[in-house]
Amino acid sequence: MKKFFQITLGLILIAAMCWGTIELLKFIWQLFSTVEPALGASLVAASATVLVSVLSVVLSKKSEGKALIAAQLREKKVPIYEKIVNHIFLVTYSEKLGKKPPTEKENIQFFADTTTELIIWGSKEIIDAFADFRSQIMKITTETDPTLAVTTVEDLLLAIRKDLGHHHPNFKRGQLLRLYINDIENYIK
Numbered sequence: 001m002k003k004f005f006q007i008t009l010g011l012i013l014i015a016a017m018c019w020g021t022i023e024l025l026k027f028i029w030q031l032f033s034t035v036e037p038a039l040g041a042s043l044v045a046a047s048a049t050v051l052v053s054v055l056s057v058v059l060s061k062k063s064e065g066k067a068l069i070a071a072q073l074r075e076k077k078v079p080i081y082e083k084i085v086n087h088i089f090l091v092t093y094s095e096k097l098g099k100k101p102p103t104e105k106e107n108i109q110f111f112a113d114t115t116t117e118l119i120i121w122g123s124k125e126i127i128d129a130f131a132d133f134r135s136q137i138m139k140i141t142t143e144t145d146p147t148l149a150v151t152t153v154e155d156l157l158l159a160i161r162k163d164l165g166h167h168h169p170n171f172k173r174g175q176l177l178r179l180y181i182n183d184i185e186n187y188i189k
Contacts, residue, residue, distance in 0.1 A: 073121065074164060080117045081160045083110075084130070088153060092180060107137075122163075129159035150177055150187055 032040050087102070087110050094101040102110065111134055118127055136152040157176050161168060174188035181187075 076121045077163065080114065080121060081164065084114060084160065085157070087114075088157075089180070125159045126163050129156040132156070150181065150184070153177070 032043070035043065090099070091101060093099075114130070115134075118130055122130065133152050133156040136149050140149055151173065154174070154177050158168065158171065174184045177184045177188070
């Protein structure tokens with residue numbers, strides 16, 4: 001019953017606003033039709049100039065506000081994304097660099113910290129890509145198809161790049177992975 005009254009009230013308000021707008025336009029038309037044509041033309045030109053100026057200011061402020069919010073979000077996201085990429089490279093290069101690979105406890109800590117940060121700052125695409133990445137990492141065994149694991153990593157890296165504003169519509173599968181996996185062609189076809 002409450003919803004019925006809300007809908008009815010909304011429709012009445014919309015009808016009242018439409019009626020008011022029509023009456024205002026009629027009034028303005030009557031004003032302009034009684035004015036001398038030369039004066040009417042100058043009033044229309046002046047009104048259009050003011051209207052365009054006001055609209056320009058409003059739209060530019062709105063655009064500036066969106067850009068400011070995007071810049072502030074990017075500031076929060078970049079350290080998280082750098083941490084993700086650094087962890088991927090640590091896992092990938094640890095043996096070649098003579099470092100110890102992350103322990104299971106360190107990996108769990110990484111995923112816990114990163115998940116917390118992504119819940120707050122990550123976009124839907126990043127959260128989905130990170131969840132897929134995490135899921136694939138948990139399933140890795142000696143019998144796991146390495147193609148699935150590396151493509152999941154690349155999907156995460158591409159999602160990070162996209163979220164930071166990079167556009168890569170022409171990227172082919174393996175193009176990012178080529179930067180640090182020498183024989184990627186053996187895994188990606």
